[in-house]
Amino acid sequence: MIMEKMMNTKTEGNTFTKKIGQTVYVVRYHFNEDAKETMQEKINRMLVTEVNRQAVY
Template sequence: MNTNTNQTAQPDYRKTIGQTTYLVRVHFSETSKETLEDKIKRLLRSEAIQM
């Protein structure tokens, strides 16, 4: 669900849990050098090290 009116549309997600509705806006840096795949791998690696 996208509710932004900006020229560069960013996705918005609405999730209801119980009686609470959460609106999550996603922002991606236009200057980032790291791909989404790289970012996920880095997060998983970091999580595995902490366990």
Template sequence: MEELKIGDKKGISTKRKIGKTTYEVVVHFNENATETMQDKLTRIMLRELRRKSDEKKDDFD
């Protein structure tokens, strides 16, 4: 059960039911952003990979 609701230009909300819990996620967009969504996701994934790599290095010390 997913409902996508586009409000004003400031955001989008969606609801998803998982088990007996309903989650509502609201996404807001910065109209002045200089970073694309692809750039942002790439940055987040690279940061996570570096973090995991650093954790593995610590395991060998």
């Protein structure tokens, strides 16, 4: 596949593909290895913030 040849080998382990309909998406992700909170904690914090913001309106 042409896209695979274009991918940087340094980030190759941090990618995945997802096919939706006739389109194939190549997703590259990264994270801070020195983060002070887990991804679950971050998602929970973001959800609480959003719920509180919505409650104001």
